[in-house]
Amino acid sequence: MPRRVARSDREEVLQPAIARYLDSLLPSRDPVLAEMERLARLEGIPIVGPACGRLLALLVAVSGARRIFEMGSAIGYSTLWLARAAGPAAKVYYTDADPRNLARARAFLRRGGVLPRVKLLEGDALALLRRTSGRFDLIFVDVDKDQYPAALRLAVPRLRRGGLLVADNVLWHGRVAAKVSPGDVFTRSILRFNRLMYAPKELFAVIVPLRDGVAVCRKA
Ligand SMILES: C[S@@+](CC[C@H](N)C(=O)[O-])C[C@H]1O[C@@H](n2cnc3c(N)ncnc32)[C@H](O)[C@@H]1O
Structure with a gap:
Protein backbone atom coordinates (compact mmCIF):
# COMPACT_ATOMS: atom_id res chain seq x y z
CA MET A 1 0.00 0.00 0.00
CA PRO A 2 1.43 3.45 -0.85
CA ARG A 3 2.08 5.41 2.34
CA ARG A 4 -0.33 8.29 2.70
CA VAL A 5 0.78 11.27 4.73
CA ALA A 6 -1.14 11.61 7.97
CA ARG A 7 -2.55 15.07 8.67
CA SER A 8 -0.30 15.40 11.71
CA ASP A 9 2.81 15.00 9.59
CA TYR A 21 5.19 35.47 6.64
CA LEU A 22 4.40 34.49 3.03
CA ASP A 23 0.77 33.86 3.99
CA SER A 24 0.58 37.26 5.66
CA LEU A 25 1.44 38.92 2.35
CA LEU A 26 -1.39 37.27 0.42
CA PRO A 27 -4.31 39.47 -0.56
CA SER A 28 -7.66 38.12 0.64
CA ARG A 29 -9.51 35.94 -1.83
CA ASP A 30 -13.00 36.38 -3.21
CA PRO A 31 -15.86 34.64 -1.34
CA VAL A 32 -15.80 31.52 -3.55
CA LEU A 33 -12.07 30.79 -3.15
CA ALA A 34 -12.35 31.68 0.55
CA GLU A 35 -15.20 29.22 1.03
CA MET A 36 -13.25 26.49 -0.78
CA GLU A 37 -10.27 27.13 1.51
CA ARG A 38 -12.52 26.86 4.56
CA LEU A 39 -14.04 23.61 3.30
CA ALA A 40 -10.58 22.19 2.55
CA ARG A 41 -9.40 23.06 6.08
CA LEU A 42 -12.52 21.57 7.63
CA GLU A 43 -12.42 18.30 5.69
CA GLY A 44 -8.65 17.95 5.20
CA ILE A 45 -8.86 18.26 1.42
CA PRO A 46 -5.31 18.76 0.12
CA ILE A 47 -5.71 21.82 -2.13
CA VAL A 48 -2.71 23.79 -3.40
CA GLY A 49 -3.68 26.82 -1.31
CA PRO A 50 -3.55 30.50 -2.20
CA ALA A 51 0.25 30.96 -2.56
CA CYS A 52 0.49 28.13 -5.12
CA GLY A 53 -2.82 29.19 -6.65
CA ARG A 54 -1.19 32.52 -7.43
CA LEU A 55 1.82 30.75 -8.90
CA LEU A 56 -0.48 28.73 -11.18
CA ALA A 57 -2.27 31.91 -12.25
CA LEU A 58 1.04 33.64 -12.92
CA LEU A 59 2.31 30.73 -15.05
CA GLY A 64 -0.59 32.66 -22.41
CA ALA A 65 -1.90 29.12 -21.78
CA ARG A 66 -5.44 28.56 -23.02
CA ARG A 67 -5.82 24.81 -23.34
CA ILE A 68 -5.13 23.33 -19.93
CA PHE A 69 -5.43 19.78 -18.57
CA GLU A 70 -5.51 19.25 -14.83
CA MET A 71 -4.84 15.76 -13.41
CA GLY A 72 -6.43 15.54 -9.95
CA SER A 73 -8.75 18.50 -9.31
CA THR A 79 -9.10 24.66 -11.44
CA LEU A 80 -10.65 27.99 -10.48
CA TRP A 81 -7.23 29.70 -10.27
CA LEU A 82 -6.23 28.22 -13.65
CA ALA A 83 -9.52 28.98 -15.39
CA ARG A 84 -9.74 32.57 -14.16
CA ALA A 85 -6.18 33.28 -15.25
CA ALA A 86 -6.70 31.70 -18.67
CA GLY A 87 -9.72 33.88 -19.51
CA PRO A 88 -13.06 33.28 -21.24
CA ALA A 89 -11.54 31.82 -24.43
CA ALA A 90 -9.83 29.04 -22.45
CA LYS A 91 -10.67 25.40 -22.16
CA VAL A 92 -9.67 23.82 -18.87
CA TYR A 93 -10.11 20.09 -18.31
CA TYR A 94 -10.96 19.19 -14.72
CA THR A 95 -10.43 15.52 -13.75
CA ASP A 96 -11.12 13.61 -10.58
CA ALA A 97 -11.95 10.02 -9.73
CA ASP A 98 -14.42 10.97 -7.00
CA PRO A 99 -17.94 11.91 -8.21
CA ARG A 100 -18.67 13.80 -4.97
CA ASN A 101 -15.66 16.04 -5.61
CA LEU A 102 -16.89 16.64 -9.14
CA ALA A 103 -20.36 17.68 -8.00
CA ARG A 104 -18.91 20.11 -5.49
CA ALA A 105 -16.42 21.45 -8.05
CA ARG A 106 -19.22 22.08 -10.54
CA ALA A 107 -21.09 24.21 -8.02
CA PHE A 108 -17.99 26.18 -7.01
CA LEU A 109 -16.87 26.73 -10.60
CA ARG A 110 -20.35 27.95 -11.51
CA ARG A 111 -20.33 30.42 -8.62
CA GLY A 112 -16.75 31.38 -9.54
CA GLY A 113 -17.96 32.37 -13.01
CA VAL A 114 -15.82 29.95 -15.04
CA LEU A 115 -18.04 26.90 -15.57
CA PRO A 116 -18.53 27.50 -19.35
CA ARG A 117 -14.76 27.26 -19.90
CA VAL A 118 -14.29 24.09 -17.82
CA LYS A 119 -14.88 20.54 -19.03
CA LEU A 120 -15.53 18.32 -16.02
CA LEU A 121 -14.36 14.73 -16.46
CA GLU A 122 -14.85 11.96 -13.90
CA GLY A 123 -12.51 8.98 -13.77
CA ASP A 124 -8.83 8.16 -13.84
CA ALA A 125 -6.95 11.29 -14.91
CA LEU A 126 -4.31 9.35 -16.85
CA ALA A 127 -6.94 7.41 -18.82
CA LEU A 128 -8.89 10.62 -19.41
CA LEU A 129 -5.79 12.37 -20.78
CA ARG A 130 -5.21 9.41 -23.13
CA ARG A 131 -8.82 9.73 -24.33
CA THR A 132 -8.74 13.52 -24.84
CA SER A 133 -7.24 14.44 -28.17
CA GLY A 134 -5.02 17.38 -29.04
CA ARG A 135 -2.11 19.16 -27.42
CA PHE A 136 -2.12 21.30 -24.32
CA ASP A 137 -0.45 24.56 -23.35
CA LEU A 138 -0.22 23.52 -19.72
CA ILE A 139 -0.72 20.25 -17.85
CA PHE A 140 -0.97 20.33 -14.06
CA VAL A 141 -0.24 17.08 -12.20
CA ASP A 142 -1.78 16.65 -8.72
CA VAL A 143 -2.93 13.00 -8.62
CA ASP A 144 -1.87 10.35 -6.09
CA LYS A 145 1.89 10.50 -5.81
CA ASP A 146 2.57 6.90 -6.90
CA GLN A 147 1.17 7.91 -10.30
CA TYR A 148 3.53 10.83 -10.88
CA PRO A 149 6.14 9.03 -13.05
CA ALA A 150 3.42 7.60 -15.32
CA ALA A 151 1.67 10.98 -15.45
CA LEU A 152 4.89 12.66 -16.56
CA ARG A 153 5.58 10.10 -19.29
CA LEU A 154 2.04 10.52 -20.55
CA ALA A 155 1.85 14.31 -20.26
CA VAL A 156 5.09 15.45 -21.90
CA PRO A 157 4.24 14.19 -25.41
CA ARG A 158 0.85 15.90 -25.07
CA LEU A 159 2.30 19.36 -24.50
CA ARG A 160 2.86 21.74 -27.36
CA ARG A 161 6.40 23.04 -27.82
CA GLY A 162 6.85 25.79 -25.24
CA HIS A 173 6.99 17.28 3.07
CA GLY A 174 10.79 17.11 2.95
CA ARG A 175 10.85 13.32 2.62
CA VAL A 176 12.72 13.59 -0.71
CA ALA A 177 15.81 14.63 1.28
CA ALA A 178 15.51 12.01 4.04
CA LYS A 179 16.22 8.28 4.24
CA VAL A 180 13.40 6.55 2.38
CA SER A 181 12.03 3.26 3.63
CA PRO A 182 11.48 0.52 1.00
CA GLY A 183 7.70 0.61 1.56
CA ASP A 184 7.37 4.36 1.06
CA VAL A 185 6.01 4.18 -2.47
CA PHE A 186 4.83 7.79 -2.59
CA THR A 187 8.25 9.25 -1.75
CA ARG A 188 10.02 6.85 -4.11
CA SER A 189 7.63 7.85 -6.90
CA ILE A 190 8.22 11.56 -6.30
CA LEU A 191 11.98 10.95 -6.35
CA ARG A 192 11.62 9.11 -9.67
CA PHE A 193 9.38 11.87 -11.05
CA ASN A 194 11.94 14.55 -10.13
CA ARG A 195 14.79 12.60 -11.77
CA LEU A 196 12.68 12.04 -14.91
CA MET A 197 11.83 15.72 -15.06
CA TYR A 198 15.45 16.90 -15.01
CA ALA A 199 16.80 14.18 -17.34
CA PRO A 200 15.51 14.86 -20.88
CA LYS A 201 16.92 17.69 -22.98
CA GLU A 202 13.41 18.58 -24.13
CA LEU A 203 12.41 19.71 -20.62
CA PHE A 204 13.73 22.72 -18.75
CA ALA A 205 12.82 22.00 -15.14
CA VAL A 206 12.77 24.09 -11.98
CA ILE A 207 11.44 23.22 -8.53
CA VAL A 208 9.98 26.17 -6.68
CA PRO A 209 10.23 25.39 -2.95
CA LEU A 210 6.94 27.05 -2.15
CA ARG A 211 4.68 25.23 0.33
CA ASP A 212 5.28 21.53 -0.55
CA GLY A 213 7.36 22.19 -3.69
CA VAL A 214 5.99 23.00 -7.14
CA ALA A 215 7.71 21.72 -10.27
CA VAL A 216 7.60 23.82 -13.40
CA CYS A 217 8.99 22.46 -16.68
CA ARG A 218 8.97 24.01 -20.10
CA LYS A 219 8.97 21.68 -23.09
CA ALA A 220 11.48 22.83 -25.73
C1 LIG B 1 -4.27 16.74 -4.04
S1 LIG B 1 -5.92 16.57 -4.53
C2 LIG B 1 -6.12 17.75 -5.82
C3 LIG B 1 -6.20 19.14 -5.33
C4 LIG B 1 -6.45 20.17 -6.39
N1 LIG B 1 -5.48 20.06 -7.46
C5 LIG B 1 -6.38 21.55 -5.79
O1 LIG B 1 -5.26 21.99 -5.49
O2 LIG B 1 -7.41 22.17 -5.59
C6 LIG B 1 -5.84 15.10 -5.45
C7 LIG B 1 -7.16 14.69 -6.05
O3 LIG B 1 -6.85 13.81 -7.10
C8 LIG B 1 -7.77 12.76 -7.12
N2 LIG B 1 -7.03 11.66 -7.73
C9 LIG B 1 -5.95 11.01 -7.27
N3 LIG B 1 -5.47 10.16 -8.20
C10 LIG B 1 -6.31 10.28 -9.27
C11 LIG B 1 -6.36 9.70 -10.55
N4 LIG B 1 -5.48 8.79 -10.95
N5 LIG B 1 -7.34 10.09 -11.39
C12 LIG B 1 -8.26 11.00 -11.02
N6 LIG B 1 -8.27 11.59 -9.82
C13 LIG B 1 -7.29 11.24 -8.96
C14 LIG B 1 -8.23 12.55 -5.70
O4 LIG B 1 -9.57 12.10 -5.71
C15 LIG B 1 -8.10 13.96 -5.12
O5 LIG B 1 -9.32 14.61 -5.17
Missing part, protein backbone atom coordinates in the same frame (compact mmCIF):
# COMPACT_ATOMS: atom_id res chain seq x y z
CA ARG A 10 1.77 17.34 6.89
CA GLU A 11 4.41 19.88 7.75
CA GLU A 12 5.42 22.05 4.86
CA VAL A 13 8.91 22.36 3.49
CA LEU A 14 9.33 26.00 4.43
CA GLN A 15 10.25 27.01 7.98
CA PRO A 16 6.92 27.72 9.73
CA ALA A 17 7.83 31.37 10.35
CA ILE A 18 8.62 31.89 6.65
CA ALA A 19 5.39 30.13 5.63
CA ARG A 20 3.43 32.39 7.99
CA VAL A 60 -0.89 30.81 -17.09
CA ALA A 61 -0.67 34.57 -17.56
CA VAL A 62 2.99 34.71 -18.60
CA SER A 63 2.75 31.66 -20.88
CA ALA A 74 -10.67 17.62 -6.10
CA ILE A 75 -13.20 20.38 -5.35
CA GLY A 76 -11.90 22.54 -8.21
CA TYR A 77 -9.81 25.03 -6.19
CA SER A 78 -6.74 24.93 -8.46
CA GLY A 163 4.09 24.23 -23.12
CA LEU A 164 4.39 23.85 -19.35
CA LEU A 165 4.22 20.78 -17.14
CA VAL A 166 3.48 21.81 -13.56
CA ALA A 167 3.28 19.44 -10.57
CA ASP A 168 2.51 19.95 -6.91
CA ASN A 169 4.12 18.25 -3.86
CA VAL A 170 7.46 17.47 -5.48
CA LEU A 171 9.32 18.00 -2.17
CA TRP A 172 6.79 15.78 -0.41
Whole structure:
Protein backbone atom coordinates (compact mmCIF):
# COMPACT_ATOMS: atom_id res chain seq x y z
CA MET A 1 0.00 0.00 0.00
CA PRO A 2 1.43 3.45 -0.85
CA ARG A 3 2.08 5.41 2.34
CA ARG A 4 -0.33 8.29 2.70
CA VAL A 5 0.78 11.27 4.73
CA ALA A 6 -1.14 11.61 7.97
CA ARG A 7 -2.55 15.07 8.67
CA SER A 8 -0.30 15.40 11.71
CA ASP A 9 2.81 15.00 9.59
CA ARG A 10 1.77 17.34 6.89
CA GLU A 11 4.41 19.88 7.75
CA GLU A 12 5.42 22.05 4.86
CA VAL A 13 8.91 22.36 3.49
CA LEU A 14 9.33 26.00 4.43
CA GLN A 15 10.25 27.01 7.98
CA PRO A 16 6.92 27.72 9.73
CA ALA A 17 7.83 31.37 10.35
CA ILE A 18 8.62 31.89 6.65
CA ALA A 19 5.39 30.13 5.63
CA ARG A 20 3.43 32.39 7.99
CA TYR A 21 5.19 35.47 6.64
CA LEU A 22 4.40 34.49 3.03
CA ASP A 23 0.77 33.86 3.99
CA SER A 24 0.58 37.26 5.66
CA LEU A 25 1.44 38.92 2.35
CA LEU A 26 -1.39 37.27 0.42
CA PRO A 27 -4.31 39.47 -0.56
CA SER A 28 -7.66 38.12 0.64
CA ARG A 29 -9.51 35.94 -1.83
CA ASP A 30 -13.00 36.38 -3.21
CA PRO A 31 -15.86 34.64 -1.34
CA VAL A 32 -15.80 31.52 -3.55
CA LEU A 33 -12.07 30.79 -3.15
CA ALA A 34 -12.35 31.68 0.55
CA GLU A 35 -15.20 29.22 1.03
CA MET A 36 -13.25 26.49 -0.78
CA GLU A 37 -10.27 27.13 1.51
CA ARG A 38 -12.52 26.86 4.56
CA LEU A 39 -14.04 23.61 3.30
CA ALA A 40 -10.58 22.19 2.55
CA ARG A 41 -9.40 23.06 6.08
CA LEU A 42 -12.52 21.57 7.63
CA GLU A 43 -12.42 18.30 5.69
CA GLY A 44 -8.65 17.95 5.20
CA ILE A 45 -8.86 18.26 1.42
CA PRO A 46 -5.31 18.76 0.12
CA ILE A 47 -5.71 21.82 -2.13
CA VAL A 48 -2.71 23.79 -3.40
CA GLY A 49 -3.68 26.82 -1.31
CA PRO A 50 -3.55 30.50 -2.20
CA ALA A 51 0.25 30.96 -2.56
CA CYS A 52 0.49 28.13 -5.12
CA GLY A 53 -2.82 29.19 -6.65
CA ARG A 54 -1.19 32.52 -7.43
CA LEU A 55 1.82 30.75 -8.90
CA LEU A 56 -0.48 28.73 -11.18
CA ALA A 57 -2.27 31.91 -12.25
CA LEU A 58 1.04 33.64 -12.92
CA LEU A 59 2.31 30.73 -15.05
CA VAL A 60 -0.89 30.81 -17.09
CA ALA A 61 -0.67 34.57 -17.56
CA VAL A 62 2.99 34.71 -18.60
CA SER A 63 2.75 31.66 -20.88
CA GLY A 64 -0.59 32.66 -22.41
CA ALA A 65 -1.90 29.12 -21.78
CA ARG A 66 -5.44 28.56 -23.02
CA ARG A 67 -5.82 24.81 -23.34
CA ILE A 68 -5.13 23.33 -19.93
CA PHE A 69 -5.43 19.78 -18.57
CA GLU A 70 -5.51 19.25 -14.83
CA MET A 71 -4.84 15.76 -13.41
CA GLY A 72 -6.43 15.54 -9.95
CA SER A 73 -8.75 18.50 -9.31
CA ALA A 74 -10.67 17.62 -6.10
CA ILE A 75 -13.20 20.38 -5.35
CA GLY A 76 -11.90 22.54 -8.21
CA TYR A 77 -9.81 25.03 -6.19
CA SER A 78 -6.74 24.93 -8.46
CA THR A 79 -9.10 24.66 -11.44
CA LEU A 80 -10.65 27.99 -10.48
CA TRP A 81 -7.23 29.70 -10.27
CA LEU A 82 -6.23 28.22 -13.65
CA ALA A 83 -9.52 28.98 -15.39
CA ARG A 84 -9.74 32.57 -14.16
CA ALA A 85 -6.18 33.28 -15.25
CA ALA A 86 -6.70 31.70 -18.67
CA GLY A 87 -9.72 33.88 -19.51
CA PRO A 88 -13.06 33.28 -21.24
CA ALA A 89 -11.54 31.82 -24.43
CA ALA A 90 -9.83 29.04 -22.45
CA LYS A 91 -10.67 25.40 -22.16
CA VAL A 92 -9.67 23.82 -18.87
CA TYR A 93 -10.11 20.09 -18.31
CA TYR A 94 -10.96 19.19 -14.72
CA THR A 95 -10.43 15.52 -13.75
CA ASP A 96 -11.12 13.61 -10.58
CA ALA A 97 -11.95 10.02 -9.73
CA ASP A 98 -14.42 10.97 -7.00
CA PRO A 99 -17.94 11.91 -8.21
CA ARG A 100 -18.67 13.80 -4.97
CA ASN A 101 -15.66 16.04 -5.61
CA LEU A 102 -16.89 16.64 -9.14
CA ALA A 103 -20.36 17.68 -8.00
CA ARG A 104 -18.91 20.11 -5.49
CA ALA A 105 -16.42 21.45 -8.05
CA ARG A 106 -19.22 22.08 -10.54
CA ALA A 107 -21.09 24.21 -8.02
CA PHE A 108 -17.99 26.18 -7.01
CA LEU A 109 -16.87 26.73 -10.60
CA ARG A 110 -20.35 27.95 -11.51
CA ARG A 111 -20.33 30.42 -8.62
CA GLY A 112 -16.75 31.38 -9.54
CA GLY A 113 -17.96 32.37 -13.01
CA VAL A 114 -15.82 29.95 -15.04
CA LEU A 115 -18.04 26.90 -15.57
CA PRO A 116 -18.53 27.50 -19.35
CA ARG A 117 -14.76 27.26 -19.90
CA VAL A 118 -14.29 24.09 -17.82
CA LYS A 119 -14.88 20.54 -19.03
CA LEU A 120 -15.53 18.32 -16.02
CA LEU A 121 -14.36 14.73 -16.46
CA GLU A 122 -14.85 11.96 -13.90
CA GLY A 123 -12.51 8.98 -13.77
CA ASP A 124 -8.83 8.16 -13.84
CA ALA A 125 -6.95 11.29 -14.91
CA LEU A 126 -4.31 9.35 -16.85
CA ALA A 127 -6.94 7.41 -18.82
CA LEU A 128 -8.89 10.62 -19.41
CA LEU A 129 -5.79 12.37 -20.78
CA ARG A 130 -5.21 9.41 -23.13
CA ARG A 131 -8.82 9.73 -24.33
CA THR A 132 -8.74 13.52 -24.84
CA SER A 133 -7.24 14.44 -28.17
CA GLY A 134 -5.02 17.38 -29.04
CA ARG A 135 -2.11 19.16 -27.42
CA PHE A 136 -2.12 21.30 -24.32
CA ASP A 137 -0.45 24.56 -23.35
CA LEU A 138 -0.22 23.52 -19.72
CA ILE A 139 -0.72 20.25 -17.85
CA PHE A 140 -0.97 20.33 -14.06
CA VAL A 141 -0.24 17.08 -12.20
CA ASP A 142 -1.78 16.65 -8.72
CA VAL A 143 -2.93 13.00 -8.62
CA ASP A 144 -1.87 10.35 -6.09
CA LYS A 145 1.89 10.50 -5.81
CA ASP A 146 2.57 6.90 -6.90
CA GLN A 147 1.17 7.91 -10.30
CA TYR A 148 3.53 10.83 -10.88
CA PRO A 149 6.14 9.03 -13.05
CA ALA A 150 3.42 7.60 -15.32
CA ALA A 151 1.67 10.98 -15.45
CA LEU A 152 4.89 12.66 -16.56
CA ARG A 153 5.58 10.10 -19.29
CA LEU A 154 2.04 10.52 -20.55
CA ALA A 155 1.85 14.31 -20.26
CA VAL A 156 5.09 15.45 -21.90
CA PRO A 157 4.24 14.19 -25.41
CA ARG A 158 0.85 15.90 -25.07
CA LEU A 159 2.30 19.36 -24.50
CA ARG A 160 2.86 21.74 -27.36
CA ARG A 161 6.40 23.04 -27.82
CA GLY A 162 6.85 25.79 -25.24
CA GLY A 163 4.09 24.23 -23.12
CA LEU A 164 4.39 23.85 -19.35
CA LEU A 165 4.22 20.78 -17.14
CA VAL A 166 3.48 21.81 -13.56
CA ALA A 167 3.28 19.44 -10.57
CA ASP A 168 2.51 19.95 -6.91
CA ASN A 169 4.12 18.25 -3.86
CA VAL A 170 7.46 17.47 -5.48
CA LEU A 171 9.32 18.00 -2.17
CA TRP A 172 6.79 15.78 -0.41
CA HIS A 173 6.99 17.28 3.07
CA GLY A 174 10.79 17.11 2.95
CA ARG A 175 10.85 13.32 2.62
CA VAL A 176 12.72 13.59 -0.71
CA ALA A 177 15.81 14.63 1.28
CA ALA A 178 15.51 12.01 4.04
CA LYS A 179 16.22 8.28 4.24
CA VAL A 180 13.40 6.55 2.38
CA SER A 181 12.03 3.26 3.63
CA PRO A 182 11.48 0.52 1.00
CA GLY A 183 7.70 0.61 1.56
CA ASP A 184 7.37 4.36 1.06
CA VAL A 185 6.01 4.18 -2.47
CA PHE A 186 4.83 7.79 -2.59
CA THR A 187 8.25 9.25 -1.75
CA ARG A 188 10.02 6.85 -4.11
CA SER A 189 7.63 7.85 -6.90
CA ILE A 190 8.22 11.56 -6.30
CA LEU A 191 11.98 10.95 -6.35
CA ARG A 192 11.62 9.11 -9.67
CA PHE A 193 9.38 11.87 -11.05
CA ASN A 194 11.94 14.55 -10.13
CA ARG A 195 14.79 12.60 -11.77
CA LEU A 196 12.68 12.04 -14.91
CA MET A 197 11.83 15.72 -15.06
CA TYR A 198 15.45 16.90 -15.01
CA ALA A 199 16.80 14.18 -17.34
CA PRO A 200 15.51 14.86 -20.88
CA LYS A 201 16.92 17.69 -22.98
CA GLU A 202 13.41 18.58 -24.13
CA LEU A 203 12.41 19.71 -20.62
CA PHE A 204 13.73 22.72 -18.75
CA ALA A 205 12.82 22.00 -15.14
CA VAL A 206 12.77 24.09 -11.98
CA ILE A 207 11.44 23.22 -8.53
CA VAL A 208 9.98 26.17 -6.68
CA PRO A 209 10.23 25.39 -2.95
CA LEU A 210 6.94 27.05 -2.15
CA ARG A 211 4.68 25.23 0.33
CA ASP A 212 5.28 21.53 -0.55
CA GLY A 213 7.36 22.19 -3.69
CA VAL A 214 5.99 23.00 -7.14
CA ALA A 215 7.71 21.72 -10.27
CA VAL A 216 7.60 23.82 -13.40
CA CYS A 217 8.99 22.46 -16.68
CA ARG A 218 8.97 24.01 -20.10
CA LYS A 219 8.97 21.68 -23.09
CA ALA A 220 11.48 22.83 -25.73
C1 LIG B 1 -4.27 16.74 -4.04
S1 LIG B 1 -5.92 16.57 -4.53
C2 LIG B 1 -6.12 17.75 -5.82
C3 LIG B 1 -6.20 19.14 -5.33
C4 LIG B 1 -6.45 20.17 -6.39
N1 LIG B 1 -5.48 20.06 -7.46
C5 LIG B 1 -6.38 21.55 -5.79
O1 LIG B 1 -5.26 21.99 -5.49
O2 LIG B 1 -7.41 22.17 -5.59
C6 LIG B 1 -5.84 15.10 -5.45
C7 LIG B 1 -7.16 14.69 -6.05
O3 LIG B 1 -6.85 13.81 -7.10
C8 LIG B 1 -7.77 12.76 -7.12
N2 LIG B 1 -7.03 11.66 -7.73
C9 LIG B 1 -5.95 11.01 -7.27
N3 LIG B 1 -5.47 10.16 -8.20
C10 LIG B 1 -6.31 10.28 -9.27
C11 LIG B 1 -6.36 9.70 -10.55
N4 LIG B 1 -5.48 8.79 -10.95
N5 LIG B 1 -7.34 10.09 -11.39
C12 LIG B 1 -8.26 11.00 -11.02
N6 LIG B 1 -8.27 11.59 -9.82
C13 LIG B 1 -7.29 11.24 -8.96
C14 LIG B 1 -8.23 12.55 -5.70
O4 LIG B 1 -9.57 12.10 -5.71
C15 LIG B 1 -8.10 13.96 -5.12
O5 LIG B 1 -9.32 14.61 -5.17
